[in-house]
Amino acid sequence: MSTNIDGTISVPAGVHLPIYMDNHATTPLDPRVLEAMLPYFTEKFGNAASRNHSFGWVAEEAVEKAREQVAKLIGATAKEIIFTSGATESNNLAIKGIAEMYRERGNHIITQVTEHKAVLDTCKRLEKSGYRVTYLPVKADGLIDIEDLKRAMDDKTILVTIMFANNEIGVIQPVAEIGKLCHERGVIFHTDGVQAAGKIPVDVNAMNIDVLSLSAHKFYGPKGVGALYVRRRNPRVQISEQINGGGHERGMRSGTLNVPGIVGLGKAAELAREEMDSEMKRLAGLRDRLKAKFDGALDYIHINGSMEHRLPGNLNVSFVYVEGESLLMGINDIAVSSGSACTSATLEPSYVLKALGLGDDVAHSSIRFGFGRFNNEAEVDYVADKLIDVVQKLRELSPLYEMVKEGIDISKIEWQAH
C-alpha cells in the first residue's frame, strides 16, 4: 500500500469502498438468507394462524422450522421461542412482562450501567411505577463484580437483567456465574443476548439463562424480527403479555407473524451455528491484526474494555488527544462509529465508556470497529493505514498532543469548561 502525493492512500485490490466495519449496529443480509425468505413474500404468503387451508399450513410449517433453528442456536427447545419485532421489543416484553407477573413476589430488579438503552429505559419506566432498580457498576475492564451482584440481591429481588455482550466494547459478562447465582436464589435471569447470539456459543441450560433476547439483523438476518427465549422447565418462567390481540405465540405476543422475517431469522441462526467455530477464529484474527498495526505505529492508544472477555469481532480504541468525530471525518470511506459526544445528539460522550472510569477526553477519542462475515484482511490493512495516517495528521493539529510531548501534565491545567 502506498501514499499518493496528495496524501490519500491508494486502494489495493480486493477492497471496495466504502468499507463497512460497523457490524454491531447492523449486518448485511446474507444472500443465502434472502434466498430462503423470498418465496414467503409471494407464492407462500399465507397467515401462519390460518388453520383451515394449505396457505396457512405452509406458513405455519415454515415458522415452526425457524423456531427449531433458533432454539438450536441457543440450546433451547422450540416451544421456548417467542417471535417478536426485534430485540427492543424482546427486552421490553421480558422485563415488563416479568416485573408485572411476579409483582406479588417482589419489586426489586437488578441490572448494570452499560446495558443497552432498551434495557435501561425500560427499567427507568418501571421505577416510575413502584419498582426498585439497582444499577450495578462495572470495573475498569467493563465486567460486573459478582460480589456486587450478591450484595445487591435481597428478598424482594425478582429479576436480574444483565447483558451477554456489550454493543460498544464487546465485553462478555460472566453470564454462567450470574445464572448460577440467580438459580440458587430463586431469581429470574434475563440476558440481552443481541450481540452474543450467532456470534459466540450460547447455551441457555449450561448458563442457567431463563430469558434471552436476540435480533436477526445482528447476525446477517433481516431487520424487524427477533425472538425471546422463555424457559419452560426448571423453573417455568411466566411472562405477562404486553401486546394484546389474537393470542399468538402462546398468548405472550399477539400479532400476525412476520413469516418471511421469521424464515430469515431461522436461516440466519442455522448458518451462524454451522459457521461459528471457524468464523470466531477468523474474526479474532482480523481484530488482532488491526490492533497489532495500531500498536506498532501509534503511541497513546487505549483499548477500551477487557481484551480477554471480548467478542471476537470487536475492537474499541481511543486514539488519545484526537477527537473522535474529526477522526471519522478523515476516514469517510470507512463506516465505523465513535463514542465522541459530537456524534450524539446530546453532546455527552458514551455512557458506556464513562462507566469504565475513563476521562471524558479519552471517551471523546474512541472508535468502535465491528468486524463481520464480509470483512477481509485486505480491508483491515486499508483501514489500519488510513486510520494511522489520519491520527498522525490530527495529532499534528492537536494542542494536547503537543503539550503531552513537551512533558506538560494536561490534567493540571485549569481548563475553562464551556
Place this chain on the structure above:
Amino acid sequence: MAYSDKVIDHYNNPRNVGQLDKSSQEVGTGLVGAPECGDVMRLQIKVNPETQVIEEAKFKTFGCGSAIASSSLATEWVKGKTVDEALDIKNTDIVKELALPPVKIHCSVLAEDAIRAAIGDWKKKNGVAEGEAVAQPVAAH
C-alpha cells in the same frame, strides 16, 4: 453529519497550523475549551508593536471538524487586522461563513473566545487594560 464544502476544505487544508513563541512580548496566546468537552483551541497572534496589526496567527485544535475549521478560519481572519478590528469578529460571522448547523454553533463561540483570549493575553503583556481600546500611536510631544 453533512459538512459544508468550506468546513471540509479547512479540515483537509488547515491554514496557519503551528505555534508562536509564547514568551515573546509581541505574542498573545489564547487557550480555550477543555479536553472533557471534546474541544480545546489554542490561537496565537503576533502583533506589530508600532501599528497594532496582527501580522501572524497560528492555531492548534483538538475537536471535531467544525472546531478545526472555525479556528483555522479565525487565524485567516485576524491576520492583517489591528487587535481592535479583530475583536469585532463575531461567532455568528464564522457560523455564516462555514454554514455551521445549530449543533456546531459552540465551535464558533469557542473560536471567538480564542481570539479574545489571545488578544487579552497580548494586552496584559503590553500593559493595556482588558476592554480598553488600544491607544493609537501618538505623535511625540
